[in-house]
Amino acid sequence: MLPLIKTSIPPKHQLIPRLEEILYSGYVAQGQAVEDFERKFEAYIGGGNTLSLNSGTAALHIALILAGVTEGDEVISTPLTAEPTNVAIKMVGAKIRWADVDLATGNISADSIEKAINKKTKAIIVVDYAGIPVDVDRIKQISKKYNIPIIEDAAHALGAKFNGKKTGNHFPFTVYSFQAIKHLTTIDGGALQILDNDLYEKGKIIRWFGLDKKLTRLENDITIQGYKYHMNNVNATIGLVQLENIEELIQKYIDNGKYLDEHLKGISGVELIEYYPNSEPSYWLYTLKVNNRDRFIKMMEKNGIMASELHKRNDLHTYLNDYPTSLPNLDTFYEKMVHIPCGWWVTKDDCYKMIELIKNGW
Ligand SMILES: Cc1ncc(COP(=O)(O)O)c(C=O)c1O
Incomplete structure (x- = not known):
């Protein structure tokens, strides 16, 4: 049977020596390989800052937090997606307000988004479903008109382009998943591409218990809720090899x-x-x-x-x-x-x- 989805792992000779090296290096937690993966992923995307994470769901969760969504708010989203897109909205205690899709593409409709906006709308999630880019220009206009941030779930759309630029360059937050069957897999993993430098720094703190890695544990003072969402050196090494191809x-x-x-x-x-x-x-x-x-x-x-x-x-x-x-x-x-x-x-x-x-x- 010709499968609909299939995991892509680099050839043994390319991957195994690199994996062996990192596994026995004595440093498998978040370190240099993670840093290297982020800089290389940024170069591939061609803009923004890459916050590497242990899943795409973590990327959605952090995007919603950085967009300021909290309990009682509403997020406009599409029902035509994988469940994590919408489960993440519930993780911050917000409610999901559906927008319809465009008949021609199946992607969220800009007209329908505009109709769904109300006083409680705090963010809009758009999904490049099955790798088809959303209507970027129209959605950007709506975001500007109502001053509501857009989170692009590009878990299906690594490498897709709009106006000649890859996903990751169009909206303040773009979500990627590196789970088993995506274009790029690190076995499990994800990334949040963030355009704003200050929000990127805040994102780093949220992904690691609310701690700032630039300071020692003793110097740190936790002031916001954080999570254990970071990528480790082993997954990052797989990602680095994947990026070569x-x-x-x-x-x-x-x-x-x-x-x-x-x-x-x-x-x-x-x-x-x-x-x-x-x-x-x-x-x-x-x-x-x-x-x-x-x-x-x-x-x-x-x-x-x-x-x-x-x-x-x-x-x-x-x-x-x-x-x-x-x-x-x-x-x-x-x-x-x-x-x-x-x-x-x-x-x-x-x-x-x-x-x-x-x-x-x-
Ligand atoms: C559209 C979409 N968004 C988000 C996710 C969540 O990614 P992950 O499985 O890495 O948490 C997935 C994949 O499962 C997905 O298909």
């Missing part, structure tokens, strides 16, 4: 995604995603809309290809559905949405096979 690896997702975009055009029963102008997805999954989705999934499965909607609409989770909301675009989009594989393990022959299968109908 990252451009090449993500390009494979992009090449496959573009090939599918080109060859799935005009097939009866298929609607393709219309990406926002000036955006370049990094195709973590290939997303399309099909008639009779269940039959489509069965047909693909029978032919050795995994296809799935992957995520459950988050508004169907009782705990997350603070304000039940009518979301007509999501209803329509979700009924037809399906993902097919397009990652680094998918060959041109696999793409060709998927295209032929889809052309033959289901």
Whole structure:
């Protein structure tokens, strides 16, 4: 079966000597490797400050704290995402206010965000779902108009671009996950890309018990709530090796995604995603809309290809559905949405096979 998702680990000869070196170095906690990973990740993104962490969920949590969200506030978000996006909002005691999606992309709709804003809105989380960049320009305008910070959850969209710049450069906070099946895995891990230098310094303190690593333990005075969210040298070493191959690896997702975009055009029963102008997805999954989705999934499965909607609409989770909301675009989009594989393990022959299968109908 051609899987929808697959873990990418560097070749043994590249990774194992580096891992062995760090494992027996006597320093596996947060140290130089973490520092090196952060500076190298910043260079890859091309801007901002990288706060490396032990998960993407930790990155969401710290972003919400730095955005000033506390108990009783509201955060506008999308139900079309993995659960951590919205679970994190509850971690700070805030309530989730849903915005609908754009029919053409499945990403959070700028118009719907604007309608959902009220006096309690403290932040807006936008998700580059499946690697498709959000409508950056419009969302930036709304943020400016209402003075509400944006947190971009780019866990699916490392290397995706808008106006020629990678995710991580557009909003004050951008969240990455380095969990097992993401474009870049450190086994588990995450990062928060922060544009403001002072908030970056505050983020460092929050990620380590509220302690300032620049001072000794005895000199420290904890004044804010902190957590144990930092990355360690072992995960950072894996990340450093992964970064050596990252451009090449993500390009494979992009090449496959573009090939599918080109060859799935005009097939009866298929609607393709219309990406926002000036955006370049990094195709973590290939997303399309099909008639009779269940039959489509069965047909693909029978032919050795995994296809799935992957995520459950988050508004169907009782705990997350603070304000039940009518979301007509999501209803329509979700009924037809399906993902097919397009990652680094998918060959041109696999793409060709998927295209032929889809052309033959289901
Ligand atoms: C969209 C999205 N946001 C956040 C996360 C959380 O990342 P992590 O699993 O590293 O905590 C994930 C991954 O699980 C995700 O897919």
